[in-house]
Amino acid sequence: MADEKKFAGYICTGCGIGDRLDASQLEMIATREGKMQSCKQHEMLCSAEGVQMIRDDIADVGATHIMIAACSRRAKVEAFNFTDVAMSRANLREGVIWVRPDAPEHQETTQEMADDYIRMACAEVKYMTKPSGSSEQQLNRNILVVGGGITGMTAAIEAATAGYPVHLVEKTGALGGHAANYYKSIPTRSPYADPQDTGVEKMIADIEANDLITVYLNSSITKTDGAPGRFSVDLATESGSTTNLSIGAIIQATGFNLYDPSNLSQFNYANSADIITNEEMEKLAKEANGGPIKRPSDGKPVTAVAFVQNVGQNSKADGQLPYHNGIGDLIAIKQALYLKELNGDDCDTTIFFDNLRTPGAAGEDFYRSGQQKMVTFTKGNVGEVVPGSTLEVKFKDLILNEDTSMQADLVVLDVGMVPNTGPDPYAQLAYEETEDEVEKAKLKAELDVAPPSILNLDYRQGTDLPHLRYGFTDSHFICFPYETRRTGIYAAGPQRRPMDMRQAADDAAGAAMKAIQAAENAGQGRAAHPRVGDLSYPSFRKEGCTQCKRCTVECPFGAINEDEQKYPQFNEARCRRCGTCMGACPVRVISFENYSIDTVGQQLKNVDMPEEFDEKPRILVLACENDAYPALDQASMNGTEINPWARIIPVRCLGSVSLSWITDALNSGYDGIVLMGCQKGDDYQCHFVRGSAIAHERMSKVGDTLQSLNLEPERVEVYEVAITDVTRAPKLINDMAETVERIGLSPFKF
Amino acid sequence: MSDLNKVMIEKYRTSFLREVEANVEEGEWVKMCMQCGVCAGSCPLGKHWDHPPQEIFMMIRAGKRDEVLTSDSMWMCTSCYNCIARCPRGLPITHIMHGLAVYSKRLGLAPQKQPTAEFSQIFWDNLMKKGRVNELKLGLSLYFKDGFGQGVKNAMANQKLGQNMMKAKRMNPMEFFGGHGVKDTSGLQKMIKKAQEIEDAKVQGKG
Ligand code: SF4
Ligand code: SF4
Ligand code: SF4
Ligand code: SF4
Numbered sequence: 001m002a003d004e005k006k007f008a009g010y011i012c013t014g015c016g017i018g019d020r021l022d023a024s025q026l027e028m029i030a031t032r033e034g035k036m037q038s039c040k041q042h043e044m045l046c047s048a049e050g051v052q053m054i055r056d057d058i059a060d061v062g063a064t065h066i067m068i069a070a071c072s073r074r075a076k077v078e079a080f081n082f083t084d085v086a087m088s089r090a091n092l093r094e095g096v097i098w099v100r101p102d103a104p105e106h107q108e109t110t111q112e113m114a115d116d117y118i119r120m121a122c123a124e125v126k127y128m129t130k131p132s133g134s135s136e137q138q139l140n141r142n143i144l145v146v147g148g149g150i151t152g153m154t155a156a157i158e159a160a161t162a163g164y165p166v167h168l169v170e171k172t173g174a175l176g177g178h179a180a181n182y183y184k185s186i187p188t189r190s191p192y193a194d195p196q197d198t199g200v201e202k203m204i205a206d207i208e209a210n211d212l213i214t215v216y217l218n219s220s221i222t223k224t225d226g227a228p229g230r231f232s233v234d235l236a237t238e239s240g241s242t243t244n245l246s247i248g249a250i251i252q253a254t255g256f257n258l259y260d261p262s263n264l265s266q267f268n269y270a271n272s273a274d275i276i277t278n279e280e281m282e283k284l285a286k287e288a289n290g291g292p293i294k295r296p297s298d299g300k301p302v303t304a305v306a307f308v309q310n311v312g313q314n315s316k317a318d319g320q321l322p323y324h325n326g327i328g329d330l331i332a333i334k335q336a337l338y339l340k341e342l343n344g345d346d347c348d349t350t351i352f353f354d355n356l357r358t359p360g361a362a363g364e365d366f367y368r369s370g371q372q373k374m375v376t377f378t379k380g381n382v383g384e385v386v387p388g389s390t391l392e393v394k395f396k397d398l399i400l401n402e403d404t405s406m407q408a409d410l411v412v413l414d415v416g417m418v419p420n421t422g423p424d425p426y427a428q429l430a431y432e433e434t435e436d437e438v439e440k441a442k443l444k445a446e447l448d449v450a451p452p453s454i455l456n457l458d459y460r461q462g463t464d465l466p467h468l469r470y471g472f473t474d475s476h477f478i479c480f481p482y483e484t485r486r487t488g489i490y491a492a493g494p495q496r497r498p499m500d501m502r503q504a505a506d507d508a509a510g511a512a513m514k515a516i517q518a519a520e521n522a523g524q525g526r527a528a529h530p531r532v533g534d535l536s537y538p539s540f541r542k543e544g545c546t547q548c549k550r551c552t553v554e555c556p557f558g559a560i561n562e563d564e565q566k567y568p569q570f571n572e573a574r575c576r577r578c579g580t581c582m583g584a585c586p587v588r589v590i591s592f593e594n595y596s597i598d599t600v601g602q603q604l605k606n607v608d609m610p611e612e613f614d615e616k617p618r619i620l621v622l623a624c625e626n627d628a629y630p631a632l633d634q635a636s637m638n639g640t641e642i643n644p645w646a647r648i649i650p651v652r653c654l655g656s657v658s659l660s661w662i663t664d665a666l667n668s669g670y671d672g673i674v675l676m677g678c679q680k681g682d683d684y685q686c687h688f689v690r691g692s693a694i695a696h697e698r699m700s701k702v703g704d705t706l707q708s709l710n711l712e713p714e715r716v717e718v719y720e721v722a723i724t725d726v727t728r729a730p731k732l733i734n735d736m737a738e739t740v741e742r743i744g745l746s747p748f749k750f
Numbered sequence: 751m752s753d754l755n756k757v758m759i760e761k762y763r764t765s766f767l768r769e770v771e772a773n774v775e776e777g778e779w780v781k782m783c784m785q786c787g788v789c790a791g792s793c794p795l796g797k798h799w800d801h802p803p804q805e806i807f808m809m810i811r812a813g814k815r816d817e818v819l820t821s822d823s824m825w826m827c828t829s830c831y832n833c834i835a836r837c838p839r840g841l842p843i844t845h846i847m848h849g850l851a852v853y854s855k856r857l858g859l860a861p862q863k864q865p866t867a868e869f870s871q872i873f874w875d876n877l878m879k880k881g882r883v884n885e886l887k888l889g890l891s892l893y894f895k896d897g898f899g900q901g902v903k904n905a906m907a908n909q910k911l912g913q914n915m916m917k918a919k920r921m922n923p924m925e926f927f928g929g930h931g932v933k934d935t936s937g938l939q940k941m942i943k944k945a946q947e948i949e950d951a952k953v954q955g956k957g
Binding site for chain 2: 346368372374376377378397
């Protein structure tokens, strides 16, 4: 009884579908070819009545597999939300009638398109089973926060406020991080005129008073194992003992280190106690204890201070930071105002800038406030700071175009933030795997200077969060900033990008929310971002596996480990359900309950392939469901025409595309294939980070297949398509139709 | 060096910016310039000057007192207001330019033989005689400011203009003999003199 499958088809004739298409023919195809045991038409399937009809069939007739032929699978998702069955959808509205002209001469090809989408949806649902959800883990509400600075403390407080127990690990002996030594912070409230209290002491007190937060000082993580909902974390604590924690989700908030300007000889940082970094300035101001700020060398109150901006930043030179801090100028304004406050209005404060950047809410107002209070802003390049009892700052005035100098008794260098992250896990892997001696030596050199691990992940793909650039953790900084490439581990604060305390606090709140979501989703066996709520997960047929390791290597999220016998070991809650492993597996043994080599492979095989002399080409389009497919839907809403030869199948990620689909399609007579994924590379838009990039690499091998079949290379095109490519996406398909027209039909039609 | 100039140098030794703030009309705005250069790019004349407004403001902040006060630049401003209309920081640039000119003149630092400065003096003297501008005399003094020969040349060159102005009743040749004025000329002169004293005292910190 349990495995008895009952297939039911439903065809909506609303939204003009019934007027444009022959619904009884569609129904006949669904039952005769698609083998639906029943097939019903409804004039508005998404209405309460239509939905009830389906529900009744599920309840009374016991339908287990349903095929809905109506609008795009992206439309009416709330109405067609049948969680207790397997379901496929044929896109007759956005996919057919809206992209084809309503004219008698187009009637035949339009109907053929619809017929095929029915065949495809029937084939798809036949190979699906209802996802049951991962049961590898249970609800574990414990949140681990790594790092006790502003970011970590905020994350801990936020998570605890939401009612989740927090374990806060700090490697030093005190909470507060860098900010604990700050005199004041950049203002966060209107009128943004004066530096404000950092609030660090209150945060520490709040944490100490909070029963839900356990703080581990002088502690570090020696091992992290498991997955969201069942992380097992070993802590080496103060006393030298090891504590094991069972954790639902993790927030890494390890912050930053300050760039060391010692090697920039022109600034003589190492040669004078009165040439200091911006962070040392904070300490001086704090130590002044409300009195005037004093020179480190002789303890005299300072009367003239030069702030040298952009030191060792935004530079291509070796050993300097290739990026800009972003907030250094706000810090300089803040510190100049310390001097106006503590040392009097007459204290001469000059900020040497080239491009003054004051981003954020405080920005412009705070800058004006500095000017109002007579901080001098000089557009100039400082060439040298000469040490001595009075320091001489030599600079080129960029407005007056002259070389000149000023005397100061304290010079503050604006040095940048360096992310405090663990080593790049892929550098380790590359080192282990490469056989090229030169390459190995190069990687060795990199690894030798790599920082120690922070998380000590016991993952196949390395010990720490993957990097994007310059050591910052990889995430999509616009679309999904707190996500990392390790599911259930969220990055927040300056380890993601340079930022100030306020931004770090916002970041921490976001990451705390993501961590809570991840723990809850894992508890219910559901996926995290971007397929939130997806209950399917990948599994593999062990008998067929050749232990080739493609899946364990290519998974963008390091979800798959290798067991003792070298078989892949899927950690379901770490998996984002992108299908990249499925696309990678050369023997096609990886599948999801509702997405597999067959659910797509059978769709493309069930398209009715016209004989060669019919002169009706067929173009297969595999479109990423995150960007390309929505772009095509949008184009359809705009009334853009799509060539009637196209048959479009959405895929979870281009990374899930198996070469076997391409080979099958070419062998069964498709004349052209268009693959659409998201933008790859450093500025990727791929929702699965590396999926599109991996697919592009994989598809570079299609050339061999084409050659072996003696087919023209232009029959297969791989594109990067953004959700905004509403005009371009349909054009790429139409271009392929033109290409086929030019080079002729495929000889593989039988 | 004028006495006032000496006094000022002494008083504001450390900061020319503060001197400007205290003594130049709208001078307290100078510190708010963010050096964007929009004024310099907008000024139709600035590129012909030694220092467009942006540079003048930077020089004030850099303490270049002599260079600023003896500069010819602020005298060249035609009050077109382009810069004011465009300055993103809302600086009343035109007014500051004129304020600087007035201050430099008061200190005796304004450049000699600067045509706008000379014209301003002629205008002032003309006005102070009767409390009304005598346009005929103003024109003639301007023509003859560089001596008799040059004056005749100037007058000849503008002969047609003069005739047309008379025809249109824009200029009255009878003004040459005295001309119109306010009722109480000496009262006006006294008033102005007093105002000047108050102003000078204020500048010197005695008022
Ligand atoms: S490749 Fe994608 S689907 Fe496969 S295990 Fe990794 S995250 Fe999951
Ligand atoms: S890719 Fe397929 S064959 Fe290779 S290890 Fe993974 S499951 Fe096994
Ligand atoms: S008002 Fe003066 S300074 Fe301003 S743009 Fe016009 S001429 Fe230049
Ligand atoms: S436009 Fe205004 S802010 Fe910009 S340089 Fe000129 S005076 Fe300064």
